[in-house]
Structures are given as C-alpha cells and as structure tokens.
Amino acid sequence: MDEHRKAELNQILVLFYLAYRTFTDKPDQILSKYHLQRVHHRILFFVGHFPGLTIQQLLTVLEVSKQALHRPLKQLVELGLIRYTPAIHDKRSRLLTLTDAGQALEQELSGGQRQFLDQIFRTAGEGAEEAWVHIMAALSEKRPAFHFVEDLRRNTDE
Amino acid sequence: MDEHRKAELNQILVLFYLAYRTFTDKPDQILSKYHLQRVHHRILFFVGHFPGLTIQQLLTVLEVSKQALHRPLKQLVELGLIRYTPAIHDKRSRLLTLTDAGQALEQELSGGQRQFLDQIFRTAGEGAEEAWVHIMAALSEKRPAFHFVEDLRRNTDE
DNA sequence: GAATTTAGGTCAATTATATTGACTTAATTA
DNA sequence: TAATTAAGTCAATATAATTGACCTAAATTC
Numbered sequence: 541m542d543e544h545r546k547a548e549l550n551q552i553l554v555l556f557y558l559a560y561r562t563f564t565d566k567p568d569q570i571l572s573k574y575h576l577q578r579v580h581h582r583i584l585f586f587v588g589h590f591p592g593l594t595i596q597q598l599l600t601v602l603e604v605s606k607q608a609l610h611r612p613l614k615q616l617v618e619l620g621l622i623r624y625t626p627a628i629h630d631k632r633s634r635l636l637t638l639t640d641a642g643q644a645l646e647q648e649l650s651g652g653q654r655q656f657l658d659q660i661f662r663t664a665g666e667g668a669e670e671a672w673v674h675i676m677a678a679l680s681e682k683r684p685a686f687h688f689v690e691d692l693r694r695n696t697d698e
Numbered sequence: 699m700d701e702h703r704k705a706e707l708n709q710i711l712v713l714f715y716l717a718y719r720t721f722t723d724k725p726d727q728i729l730s731k732y733h734l735q736r737v738h739h740r741i742l743f744f745v746g747h748f749p750g751l752t753i754q755q756l757l758t759v760l761e762v763s764k765q766a767l768h769r770p771l772k773q774l775v776e777l778g779l780i781r782y783t784p785a786i787h788d789k790r791s792r793l794l795t796l797t798d799a800g801q802a803l804e805q806e807l808s809g810g811q812r813q814f815l816d817q818i819f820r821t822a823g824e825g826a827e828e829a830w831v832h833i834m835a836a837l838s839e840k841r842p843a844f845h846f847v848e849d850l851r852r853n854t855d856e
Numbered sequence: 857g858a859a860t861t862t863a864g865g866t867c868a869a870t871t872a873t874a875t876t877g878a879c880t881t882a883a884t885t886a
Numbered sequence: 887t888a889a890t891t892a893a894g895t896c897a898a899t900a901t902a903a904t905t906g907a908c909c910t911a912a913a914t915t916c
Contacts, residue, residue, distance in 0.1 A: 541816065549812040550747045551851070552831060557740075558844050559837035560718050561761070577872090582715070589708045595893065603719070608874055610894070632883045632892040654707040658699065660836045664829065671822065671829035673710060678818045679717035686716050693709070735902090753864065766903055768865075790863040790912045 567649040579612045581649050588646040592635040725807040737770045746804040750793040
C-alpha cells in the first residue's frame, strides 16, 4: 500500500471514529439527564428491536459478562422501563420487553439517530444507502454476534 | 416514519454498532498483549497521522480532559513509543511524534484496519467507497472536532 | 515592564465501572 | 436421578474518568 492510499485510509479511519462519536453523542447527553449510560441505551435498543429477548441472548449480542449486565438491567427494571414477561416454553428464561415508558425513552434515544440516518440517506445519491449498508455488513459479518442477530431477526420475523 | 422503515433503520443501527465493535476488536486484542487500551491506540493513531501534534490539539481531537490523557500519554512516552520534539515557535508546546517502535505498533494496530477497509472497498461496487465516505462525513460534520481535524490536515498538507 | 493568559504537568479524592470467582435457586434435559 | 442451564447475587480487585486544586515556564497583552 502506497503512502497516498495510506493517508487516504487514515482520513477514513478518522471519519469512522468521528461519525461513531457523533452518533452516540446526543443519546449520551439525554442519558446523562437520567443518570444512565451507553449500556442502558444498548439494552433499551436491543430489547425494543427484539421484544421477548432473553437475558442470555442479550448477553450474547452485547458481548458483556453477566455481572456487567446485571446492574444496568436491574436499574432499568426498577425504573419501570423494562419488564419481564413469563416464558411459557422455559420457565427459567425471562423474556424482556419495554414498558410504555421504556418505549418512550428508547424513541427519545434512538429516534434521533434513525431520523438523522434517514435524512442523510435521502439526501445522498442513488444507491448510497445500499453501498453503506453493504460495507457495514462486510465489516460486521466475521463477528459471531452478527450471525446471532441475523438468526434472531429471522425468528422474530416468522 | 412508518414501522417498516423504522425496523429497517434499526437493522442499520445494529450494523453500525457491530461494525464499529468489529473494527476495534482486533486492535484491542493486540493492545491487551501490551496492557494498553483503546485510548492508547487513538493517541498513537492521531500522532502518527498528524506528526508534530501538540498536547492541546490532541486533547481537542480526542475530546478528553487533560487529566484523562495524562496517564496513557505518559505511559506511551515511558514505553518509548512517543517522543517530544521541541517546538521552535512556542517553547511551551511539546510536539508529539512516533518513535520507530511507536510507528511499528501503530502499523500493527491500524494497518489491519486499513487493509480490511481497502479490501472491502475494492470488492464493493463502483462508487461504494465514495458513498460510504460521503455518509460518514455527513455524520461527522456537525462535530467541532471534525472541522478542527480538517484544518489540521490542510495545515499538514502545506 | 508588569499583569494576564496559555501550554503543560501533577496530585488527591471521588465516583463509576468492569472483571473474576464463587455460590445459590429453580427448571430443564440426559 | 444426575447433570446442565438460566438467572441472580456477593465480594474483592482493578481500572478508569472526573473534578478541583495547584504548580512552572513561556508567551501575550496592557
């Protein structure tokens, strides 16, 4: 790889870093109002997107330890943002869903991100969204959690 | 926004999350071998990409407090990965550059990221890189650090 | 020239968080 | 019945960030 291309890719690495930070910035500000952190947003988002997720599944997608998830999840339940619904097939599992308040906060946190992306995709040229998604999927697909989430989605869609 | 589009954008949010995690995963593994963290990679990357960066500028792009930067930067200097070169114009400033060992580690950390991106862009369709960059820039451009980095780049190029 | 500001360095206290390991209960599966 | 699994919790340790204070030396401003 020549120096010019390396410099070009470095600018791209900077963009990736800044874009991700910008992306989590507004939600982080909202979270801090409630004394919550990034991990709380992740929990709310995944439970909102995959209603009925179990704790085990949540641990798998977030790739954190059970002990690390314990406190933030407990807080969200105590705040009345997440509730357990009993699982019929396996009474050991606890199915996670958002309460109305949880849905409202999730919307407050992720809604801006969705609108921001939607607006950028709409103003970008034809096929830009597909290209972006293709590249992000290529970046993700070596990851075990990627396939796990794909399987989750397929099961949820049924 | 209808439910279908919301679900579509949620999948995209998942991709963003997973792509970024995948992206920092290998470097994080390498860092842990040296008992270093993400912030050390960021420092090495930005100093490597902008040789002669001052501490103030580094604080601005990383958006951390002086005290938060202090320890990891000190460690990198003590490990012989980063060196101060005296500033002629302002003797208060300390210009940061990578040592040979620092360049080697930076290459080990970011080189894989650059190659990974380069390969994906090459196998993606025509214009995919431009589209991706356009979108990531749109996501970044509201950020003060984005313009700061743009200015830095212009000054470095001169 | 004196006063102020700026770049950088450091210490201490507090707070937050993650990690490892161990242990428990209840339910399911082999 | 025995072994495994989902979930919950405690404790100890280590890591990290944050706030606030204080310091030196160099540069600017008045």
